[in-house]
Amino acid sequence: MPYNPGDDVVLVQRGPSPGGAGGAYRAFGETLRGLKQTFQRLTEGTKTIQYPEEKVPVYPRFRGRHKLHRFEDTGLEKCVGCSLCAAACPVDCIRVVADENTPENRVSAGERYAAVYEINMSRCIFCGYCEIACPFDAITLGHDYELSDYNRSDLIFTKEMLMAEPLDRTPLRTAGE
Amino acid sequence: MPRPEINWITFSIDGREVKAPENAMLVDAAKYGDVEIPVFCYEPKLGQPVGACRMCLVEIEGIPKLQTGCSTPVKDGMVVHTQTERVHDAQRAVVEFLLINHPLDCPVCDKGGECPLQDITYGWGPGTSRYIEPKRHFVKPLELSPLIAIDRERCILCYRCVRFSQEISEDYQLILNERGAHSFVATFDGHPYVAPFTGNIVELCPVGALISRSYRFRARPWDIEGAGTVCTLCPSQCNVDLTVRDDRVLRVSARDNDEVDDGWLCDKGRFAFQHIHVDERITEPLMRQDGKLVPVDWDTALTAAAQALGEAGPRAAAIADGETTNEEAFLLQRLFRERLDCGNLSARPGGDLPLPLARGLADPALQATVPDLEFAHAVLLLDCDPIDDAPIFDLRLRKGVRRRDMNLVVASARPTALDANATTVLRHAPGTAEALLVALDAALSDDRGNLGGAASAAGSSAQAVQDLLEDLTSAGGDIVILYSERLFGGPRGPQAAEALLNVANRLNLTGEGAGLLEIPIGANGRGVREAGFAATHGPGFAPVANPGLATHGIAEALAEGQLSTLYLLHTDPLRHMSDGELWERALSSAQTVIAHESLMTETVATHADIVFPGEAYAEKEGTLVHPDGRVQRLRRAIGHPTPFNRHPGSGVRAGWQVISDLAKLLGLDFGVFAGSMASQQLFAAVPFFNGLTLDEIGGRGVRWPAREAARLAFGETSREPVALDVPPAAAVPSEDALRVGTFRPLWSSKEVDVSPILQYARPTQVVELSPVDAERFGVADGDKVEVGVNGTQVQGAAKLRHAVPEGTVFVAEGLSDASSSLFNYGTVQLRRLGGSAEESPINPIIGMPAIGESPFNPPRHELRESPPGTAPRMNE
Ligand code: SF4
Numbered sequence A: 001m002p003y004n005p006g007d008d009v010v011l012v013q014r015g016p017s018p019g020g021a022g023g024a025y026r027a028f029g030e031t032l033r034g035l036k037q038t039f040q041r042l043t044e045g046t047k048t049i050q051y052p053e054e055k056v057p058v059y060p061r062f063r064g065r066h067k068l069h070r071f072e073d074t075g076l077e078k079c080v081g082c083s084l085c086a087a088a089c090p091v092d093c094i095r096v097v098a099d100e101n102t103p104e105n106r107v108s109a110g111e112r113y114a115a116v117y118e119i120n121m122s123r124c125i126f127c128g129y130c131e132i133a134c135p136f137d138a139i140t141l142g143h144d145y146e147l148s149d150y151n152r153s154d155l156i157f158t159k160e161m162l163m164a165e166p167l168d169r170t171p172l173r174t175a176g177e
Numbered sequence B: 001m002p003r004p005e006i007n008w009i010t011f012s013i014d015g016r017e018v019k020a021p022e023n024a025m026l027v028d029a030a031k032y033g034d035v036e037i038p039v040f041c042y043e044p045k046l047g048q049p050v051g052a053c054r055m056c057l058v059e060i061e062g063i064p065k066l067q068t069g070c071s072t073p074v075k076d077g078m079v080v081h082t083q084t085e086r087v088h089d090a091q092r093a094v095v096e097f098l099l100i101n102h103p104l105d106c107p108v109c110d111k112g113g114e115c116p117l118q119d120i121t122y123g124w125g126p127g128t129s130r131y132i133e134p135k136r137h138f139v140k141p142l143e144l145s146p147l148i149a150i151d152r153e154r155c156i157l158c159y160r161c162v163r164f165s166q167e168i169s170e171d172y173q174l175i176l177n178e179r180g181a182h183s184f185v186a187t188f189d190g191h192p193y194v195a196p197f198t199g200n201i202v203e204l205c206p207v208g209a210l211i212s213r214s215y216r217f218r219a220r221p222w223d224i225e226g227a228g229t230v231c232t233l234c235p236s237q238c239n240v241d242l243t244v245r246d247d248r249v250l251r252v253s254a255r256d257n258d259e260v261d262d263g264w265l266c267d268k269g270r271f272a273f274q275h276i277h278v279d280e281r282i283t284e285p286l287m288r289q290d291g292k293l294v295p296v297d298w299d300t301a302l303t304a305a306a307q308a309l310g311e312a313g314p315r316a317a318a319i320a321d322g323e324t325t326n327e328e329a330f331l332l333q334r335l336f337r338e339r340l341d342c343g344n345l346s347a348r349p350g351g352d353l354p355l356p357l358a359r360g361l362a363d364p365a366l367q368a369t370v371p372d373l374e375f376a377h378a379v380l381l382l383d384c385d386p387i388d389d390a391p392i393f394d395l396r397l398r399k400g401v402r403r404r405d406m407n408l409v410v411a412s413a414r415p416t417a418l419d420a421n422a423t424t425v426l427r428h429a430p431g432t433a434e435a436l437l438v439a440l441d442a443a444l445s446d447d448r449g450n451l452g453g454a455a456s457a458a459g460s461s462a463q464a465v466q467d468l469l470e471d472l473t474s475a476g477g478d479i480v481i482l483y484s485e486r487l488f489g490g491p492r493g494p495q496a497a498e499a500l501l502n503v504a505n506r507l508n509l510t511g512e513g514a515g516l517l518e519i520p521i522g523a524n525g526r527g528v529r530e531a532g533f534a535a536t537h538g539p540g541f542a543p544v545a546n547p548g549l550a551t552h553g554i555a556e557a558l559a560e561g562q563l564s565t566l567y568l569l570h571t572d573p574l575r576h577m578s579d580g581e582l583w584e585r586a587l588s589s590a591q592t593v594i595a596h597e598s599l600m601t602e603t604v605a606t607h608a609d610i611v612f613p614g615e616a617y618a619e620k621e622g623t624l625v626h627p628d629g630r631v632q633r634l635r636r637a638i639g640h641p642t643p644f645n646r647h648p649g650s651g652v653r654a655g656w657q658v659i660s661d662l663a664k665l666l667g668l669d670f671g672v673f674a675g676s677m678a679s680q681q682l683f684a685a686v687p688f689f690n691g692l693t694l695d696e697i698g699g700r701g702v703r704w705p706a707r708e709a710a711r712l713a714f715g716e717t718s719r720e721p722v723a724l725d726v727p728p729a730a731a732v733p734s735e736d737a738l739r740v741g742t743f744r745p746l747w748s749s750k751e752v753d754v755s756p757i758l759q760y761a762r763p764t765q766v767v768e769l770s771p772v773d774a775e776r777f778g779v780a781d782g783d784k785v786e787v788g789v790n791g792t793q794v795q796g797a798a799k800l801r802h803a804v805p806e807g808t809v810f811v812a813e814g815l816s817d818a819s820s821s822l823f824n825y826g827t828v829q830l831r832r833l834g835g836s837a838e839e840s841p842i843n844p845i846i847g848m849p850a851i852g853e854s855p856f857n858p859p860r861h862e863l864r865e866s867p868p869g870t871a872p873r874m875n876e
């Protein structure tokens, strides 16, 4: 059977045509309503934030760049290299290679420690599952969101980078702000 | 005992009617109805259940108390419930009880993620703990052995490890000390648990109490990939599963195949994987320039090798061994026969058998299978010791004796590890297995004259031979003769093969469940020969126009300059061939030695002129043939190593690729562009492999003798017994000369030599002698002694063994140093050199450090933390 496009046409119901007065209101009335908003804000002064010189403060629960922690009293790493964060990570961006603590080289409190701990920040979706999975509160997500770089490979954060105190670059929103 | 018949019955589980084999344990029967009953201690591989953990409780109508599903056989009409409140209460209670003293240190525990205790706690446990009292503590972790660490706090006392040691490997070393909550797994006096099969307990342990030290903290289950392949470190060819992380093999576990390995591995197979990633690996082609091996690119090496082979033509030779796949052997023999017109190919250290005999021994009707070792009425262990030659067969024979009432009959020169399990043990003189077979043949045919003569030639008596035969035949007709390829070594090999075929004939070993089983010397010895890599026959035992020289002939011809180029395919003649001295001369006088080898051995370093880097078995693809004819498949688990900073392709290449590239340079195009194409060519060329495909082989392998193609290829063969002559009598020991025999310890392999964790097991030379002789020569256990004849000497530590017959000594061969392959069953002089040799004394039975004198740091003081008789340390 030859194809007849007309068979497939569906008729759409249209509203009544606005007419002359209605047409004019459409052309000017709606525009004026928009402009009202503009003129109201005009008096408030500029709101542009001069990023990167200025920054928006983030909420305390904001999830940004990760940090690995140490025990404050002993200075040992909290991470035992259990890989549970790697298992929890939905994008598979954490790599942990564990090793054994020896009396000469005690790194963490348990039997094992993370010899290699890497997070691929270009893949991370900042879901925070790693923080929830960690049985030792060894990894938390901080507030830093400035993570761009010129090289993809520089976005693989090593254990040293994650252990280091991050530059305090992100202002935190204070209570009530 | 023949295989039991299966009788199917119907029972009801959770309201469903299910068919299951009668007398299967409820836990197994429930699986037929898709019902899972949690277990800890139940493991069918370990034999009878013990009911130690109570995890498997179920309710059975008509029985007031809950029953353990793992030890209650299912009967027709049984009504079982696993989902009632009573059962759930019991399961929660058992989990809570098991966790009372469990440290719950999953984050640092190696088992985490693959731990049955975790799984069962999630699935069946109460979810919370009510226990607030201090837990029981042990010192942890400790070395149980150089290979295994033990964490006693995690142990749930399931007895699996102890049962393995007591009932499977029968080394009787592991026990549970103390009582109740204070029980702990240990050896009875705290010595390291060293035996050939210890690694299996790591896999058996349902918690993280027993941990492999080579895998400790290496990876989590979600970091790794599994890759199934076949272990090529000995002829047992166990099916293994490699654990791979970041393209490195980290662990080897069993990939249960009842027809091959029964789910066990030996410690060599489990831990010598370390040889894949060591500095001794050869990762690029090398050539000798100014006396030194220097790296070259593939083109240079291949061209040089092609030129050397092309110039040599029929004056070339090749020997192969070990991990050579069927495909590599097949392609290399094609290259030699078709292009070089040269048949000097051999994979048998003892020399090749004439074609009719080689073919006769491979007759499908005569082949026994590995399970036959367990289900036969009787097994004759003929002058070999499976613990050294093919260790998994040792476990199979033990299982047969223990669980199936099999009669084990041992006739060997050297005392075997299975003597204690045998019904009869006959000790003959070293090297006289042929005479023993002639005596057996005479006894079977009532030839009294030959019987007496041959029995005394074997250093035994007619009566002993008849007793042996009585025990062998009394139980029934399913008889298996397990022998080693070494039987055919030396000039009288063909006669020995005749004698063996005669005996097989007279015992009528052609039926199901009976037959011959040969343990080859190389891991794939059988496959290499069937692929045509032999002096006397082509692929599939096809006759060849001009047979070449076998190993001994090749060595002599090389030494005399009649041959010029030698291709060594994964083999080290200095180490593995008898007569090392002749080979030393042969290698030195050869013009070009091409070594295709994965590890830098002494021989490669001193003698090779062109070196092709070889693959480790985890990198290989191809097929192997198991001693019982099962064609198995090697699959690549990891990529080929490449030298640091070099482009891919400059490093190790596949064996089939190297050989076909070489052939191409010599003007012969195999048309092989992939490993599977080489396999196809092989299957087409060998009549009894016809029609095989890699898919058909799959993960479990296919026994070719059971295929239709085998029947077509061999037809109905019948063999009339031939008349045998009595071989010359064994050498007679005298006042100052002792008979000498040799053995090749399980641990003598280049892979063990370079694996860091197995250094404790590396064999050193021992001289085994009987205490009577020792007293005569004034030698004490451990003294340094020297045996020798005509200027060839071997030194080693004396080891006194009561089971060694008087007037005989045994020395190890195939060691990296001090090889003793120079003695061809004559007599030797023995001389004491001095007091205790400084090397570690080796336990001669298993080639392992003697108890309490291990060279590695013995953890005894730590184990003594809880000395027998006192409670283990409790703190808090
Ligand atoms: S925040 Fe989420 S995505 Fe990022 S590393 Fe953690 S688990 Fe992975």
Ligand code: SF4
Pocket: A078, A079, A080, A081, A082, A083, A084, A085, A086, A096, A114, A133, A134, A135, A136, A137, A138, A139, B107
């Ligand atoms: S950060 Fe936490 S979860 Fe990740 S490896 Fe370390 S201890 Fe384990």
Ligand code: SF4
Pocket: B102, B103, B104, B105, B106, B107, B109, B110, B111, B112, B113, B115, B116, B117, B118, B154, B206, B207, B208, B209
């Ligand atoms: S044995 Fe299992 S449950 Fe126990 S600590 Fe190890 S992983 Fe956790």
Ligand code: SF4
Pocket: B154, B155, B156, B157, B158, B159, B160, B161, B162, B185, B204, B205, B206, B207, B209, B210
């Ligand atoms: S060490 Fe493991 S296998 Fe042995 S009894 Fe304890 S839990 Fe069972």
Ligand code: FES
Pocket: B038, B039, B040, B041, B042, B050, B051, B052, B053, B054, B055, B056, B057, B068, B069, B070, B071
């Ligand atoms: S599995 Fe039944 S008692 Fe342990």
